[in-house]
Amino acid sequence: MKLLYFAHLRAKIGIAEEQLDPPPGVGDVSALIEWLKRRNTRFAEALREPRALRVAVNQTYVGWHHPLKPGDEVAIFPPVTGG
């Protein structure tokens, strides 16, 4: 699974992207976020407020209970501010 982080999430976490294979129990977006938060304090801090997170799987916005599969590209980022 490829994970991408953008904007101030990337700055807080300290990396822009990584290849990861979460354990078998991590089956959806919500479980992935919870698992990431347990990795270290930087993730815990960056992902602390779920309402301030947006998630895209394979470059499409998804909800909290979207299922995940190996090979997915998962992007986590703050609310967008373009225009």
Added chain:
Amino acid sequence: MIRVQREDFDIGIELSALTRGKTGIGGVASFVGLMRDVADGTPIHAMTLEHYPGMTERELQRIELEAQQRWPLLASLIVHRYGRLEPGDRIVLVATASAHRAAAFESCEFLMDYLKTKAPFWKQEETPDGPRWVAAAATDDLAASRWRKD
């Protein structure tokens, strides 16, 4: 058509190219977003726009397609820049063309409202106190919500 690019764009050239040969067009509405030199009372020296290559283009295409389905458009264009910009620089161009003005005006506003809340771009401003990330504005969500059909 949509484009995401680092380079500046020329509004005259873009609008001419958009309508060339399409003589059924009766009007073009356009919006150009510029970088301001102040935000919430703080002077801004420059701004860096980050995006998500791939998804940003897909979202802009999706938003443009939705506008084309909702209004009788004969042409449309979104050009959005990324990278470092300075006050006065152009950020975004949205243009819509139709036989009559109402569809052009409305869809142009729709595209801007949706783009601001959906397209993956993030702004980091350079202020006298150092860099700061721009927070999403609740007023942008409100502006986008009025186009919901449900």
